[in-house]
Amino acid sequence: MKRVLAGVATAVAALTLAACGSSDPLAEDSGDGGGGGGSAESIAIGSADFPESQLLAEIYAQALEGKDVQVSREFNLGSREKYFDGLKDGSIDLIPEYTGVLLQFLNKEAPEVESEEVYEALQGVLPDNLTVLDKADAEDKDAVVVTQETAQRWNLKSIEDLVPHCGEAIFGGPTEIQQRPDGLPGLKETYGCTFKSFKALQPGAITTKALLDGTVQAADIFTTDAAIEANDLVVLEDPKNNFAAQNVVPLVAKDKASDTVKETLNAISAKLDTEALLDLNARLNAPDKPDYADVAEEWLAEIGV
Known part of the structure; x- marks a missing residue:
């Protein structure tokens, strides 16, 4: 009997040590997303208070959710004068923006009007915690x-x-x-x-x-x-270029600009030209007044992102 009890005690001790020496696989999955198949990435996406901005924000949101990024939506925040503080203080992490007006918001004396010049100048005046990803060919002025x-x-x-x-x-x-x-x-x-x-x-x-x-x-x-x-x-034509180039561009907090976020949103920008943006707005403005989410889902399926 003593030998039997000793054997049981040894087995229990071995199991206990094995349990202590291993990690919880669920804990691995909920960590940094490396190796467990899950993702700890999260991002708060905002939009301005007009339909195109809300639609673009929804496109970003659905595309990132498709990559297992946890998304919270903070749409219809108002004008740039209202939502920009949220980007600086971290209450929102990402918003669709327009290069020319954003540049002039940050530098009222900015002389640049052409697309590439505006995009380059914009990167030099952003707050330290923010960055822009690839700009789209799509322009909305x-x-x-x-x-x-x-x-x-x-x-x-x-x-x-x-x-x-x-x-x-x-x-x-x-x-x-x-x-x-x-x-x-x-x-x-x-x-x-x-x-x-x-x-x-x-x-x-x-x-x-x-x-x-x-x-x-x-x-x-x-x-x-x-x-x-x-x-x-x-x-009306603008021969003196009062309105600078206004390419659609994701504006995002640097600490949220992971490889997943960059690759996903850059892939969207690569597919978004002015013709596509016009088409998206026409769909949103259809007589049956479709939901933003439906229009976004349909377009993302079409472009394969």
Whole structure:
């Protein structure tokens, strides 16, 4: 009996030592993602308060979730003036941005207007904790837009043509365009255009309606807005380059720019040109008003990301 009990004790001790000498496989999986098949990566994605930004943010979110990155969505945060502090303090980690307006936000005196020059200059003025990934060919610029009726009445093709009539026109756009370098200050400095008055409008359908019903005679509308083609609106040419190149670019916290994040978002940027962006906005603006998530999922499947 003593020999039996001694054998049992030895076996129990061996099992105990074996258990102590091994690690919990679940703990490995929930660690840094190396070797366990799981991923500890997480990222908070934000968007501005207009449909295209929210759609791009959703595309980023779904693509990263497909790579096992944990995503939290902080959409519809408002204008750059509102959400940028969140990027600096770490409450959001990633947001779709536009090179030209972001550069001018960070350096109001930036002279660059061409795509590559803007992108290079932008990288030199970002806060230390932020970086930009590859820019897309897709470009969405602010533009001065009028109706066909107004264009014909005043014989308008460019912003220069509008100058003699600026004093007669009410201009509509987001509140922040009153201070932005390429907004009302830029139009005044570059073209000598001082409007009769300004009306603050939410980007999107509200601005389009105000333009169509005559509440405003000219408005700030993004060049990829599906409402331009749908309503036969006229985008006035900008021969003096008041509006710099505005390529879509992911703006991300450096400590969240892992290889997975970089490779995934760069692959999206490589597929996103202006034609694709116009198409995405048209889909989002379809009569059945599809959800952002559905449009994003469909497009990601099409491009294989």
